[in-house]
Amino acid sequence: MNITWLQSFSDASRYGSAADIHAGFKGNLLNVVHSSADMRFRIVAWLLCLIALPTWAADEFTLYELLPPETHQFAITYDVTATQEGAPFFFNPIRPGSVATKERVVERSTGKELKFEVVNGKEAKASGLVPPQTQDKDEFIKVYLPGPVPKNGETRIRIFKTYTDAASYTLTDNKLVFTRPLGIKRNVVVLPKGWELIECASPGIVSTDADGRVRISFLNDRDDQLPVKIVARRLP
């Protein structure tokens, strides 16, 4: 496995996007053509992993900062807390279908960069830190924690990455459309500057950032995923 050391930690102003921690960390690993049946299977398996995750993870929050829709890209910041006592690693399932770039992981208490790599489900299962129903070919981000999770304590980490996902983020009829099921509980989506929110299919709170970008937040009170669909139009 290709171990990647993370570089400078300079973009602390971005918050993370979440449930998504999922689409490949290593773009080349994920940029693989799968049959639709295989993809469906992988997504179902990935969802099962997500459902089981709360055993080992807490305080999840994701920030999606949408980049120009022509690029199909959005920057994700994902906050999560490792809670299993003694765990030396944190495994984050990778969502099939997206390509990830610009990855970084930091420990939030110190702001220091953490080492990570992408591993398959077989290796992740061997750690005992992922659900036993994990498929061998699933993919995970394996984060090397600065030390075992302390007794009566936890380790808070933040994962940054940029996803390219032409299926869930498009420009359709000159409108920005972001469609994504969100599995974690706290999520924020920020539109690119110069775009007006005109549709939001799940209930969200809306505000406007100082730089003029529209911010929409979602609390998922469901046991499953919150179906988020956002449509925006370009301002004159």
Next chain:
Amino acid sequence: MKRILCLGIIAISMLAAAQQESFHRAEQDREISYWLLDPATHQFKISHDFTVTRVGQKSVHSFVRKGSVVSPDAEMTDLDTGKPLKTYTVKGKDVNALGYYPEPVDPESLAVQGDLEHAVGEGQSTRVRVQETYTDPVGYVLQDGELVWTRTLGRPLNYVTLPAGWMLTSVNTPAVITLDEEGRIKLRFINTRNGDLAIVIKAKRRPEKK
């Protein structure tokens, strides 16, 4: 002591009855739509629907909130027949005298009354639509170029439509957002709790095309 116990039981029974009456939001069919007009006028149009089931009730009422002024163009419609109801303004004390509602209203408050074609009979109900224009210089204002609409919403289903040419900049309560058939921003609030939603909506004029 017996008297106190007795009063206590009565109070608990009344409380339980009141809670029972409003407990299940899903069983309530009251809904309301607001269309915000030019904020400089502080006016918005309202359309709200409700169902009357009280046997013997001969009239229905729309209560005007303190601080709001209802325009004389209020209309009420029997949705089961499509016919308009005779509509006029009455005082709270007149409504209280009818005894239709569990809680008395301020005797000096105002309500729009619509007279039903016939009293609600046993096993019957009547669905009514009320359409009004409110002026509320406190709850609907223009501040620093932004439209600000502040209101508590007590119904389970509530819609608010912005004036044409205005874009949403913030809303403090989770809303589903769509465009209406005229291209105006429309927000939907579903209140799953029995209390009120305290809504604040802000919007600004959409920039003109260059």
